[in-house]
Amino acid sequence: MIQLAQELANTELFRDVPEGTLNLVLEQAVPMELAPGAILLTPERDNHHVYLLLSGTLSLHFDSPNSPEIRELPAGVSVGEMSVIDDGPPSAYIVAKTACRVFPVHKNLLGALVDSNPVARNLLRLMNQWIKANTRRIVQDRMRISELTDQANIDALTGLYNRRWLNNVLARLLEQAQKDGLPLTILLIDVDHFKKYNDTQGHQSGDCALIALSEVLKTTARPYDFPTRYGGEEFLVLLQNTDLEGGVAVAERIQKAVRMKSISNPDGEPIPGITASIGLATSDASSTVESLIETADVRLYRAKKDGRDCLCHTSMTFPEITL
Secondary structure, three states: OHHHHHHHHOOOOOOOOOHHHHHHHHOOOOOEEEOOOOEEEOOOOOOOEEEEEEEOOEEEEOOOOOOOOOEEEOOOOEEOHHHHHHOOOOOOEEEEOOOEEEEEEEHHHHHHHHHOOHHHHHHHHHHHHHHHHHHHHHHHHHHHHHHHHHHHHEOOOOOOEOHHHHHHHHHHHHHHHHHHOOOEEEEEEEEOOHHHHHHHHOHHHHHHHHHHHHHHHHHHOOOOEEEEEEEOOEEEEEEEOOOHHHHHHHHHHHHHHHHHOOEEOOOOOEEOOOOEEEEEEEOOOOOOHHHHHHHHHHHHHHHHHOOOOOEEOOOOOOOOOOO
């Protein structure tokens, strides 16, 4: 209890607050544990708490949990104040970037603490109005910037992030993963016999096949995964905080969904389905962007040699077997 009180005293909201007030707060709730990728606040639901970040790192996103990070939030900050004051939903997504401990303070308790001083209450409301007005302007500016950025970073055919985006982000994500001592796994995915598919079905139908694969990646990826179009018929999925076992599970789920995916041509007529081969690589402390992609590429080649519609996640080689 003493240690928790000290953690609360180290937050921005309760700095220099009397011990009696801290004890009152501690009687009302207990800390919550958040796994990496967990969504703490979302505009889709009302919020009734201010959350104090005791440890870990949160991230703020505007459009969706998968949209580019607007701001990183370190331990000691609090989130949810504006929605509590407005008695409405949050205006942004707050996501656990790493494992986090947060302490919830219910709005009724916060209101009781503020209402004990009318001047503080009025000042808080005035400040909130000013902050909201500025936030609206920031959001509008971000939306304009996002529209322009999307044109450069989003693949026009599939709607996934493109190679340009990947080149800008992968190094940063790998560096952060190594700093946190967490694995980063990538899946390099290639449509099997795609040239033959284009030749027999036509290029428009080939585009439909790529769109179908991208739909599979969007629906099977977790909120904190990043499917991208790597080039041509190749796709790359970034799996944050995911080890080899977790990566294999995601890859197998993708392959199964691809096999079952129905595809239609631009006229709405059914056309043959596709399969995909996958090479998987997981980072370690010595990994670089180049070595990680090269490893996945070698394993993708091996998956194709093993008969396609295969997953390879090991560098081991085996002698050819003739049946």
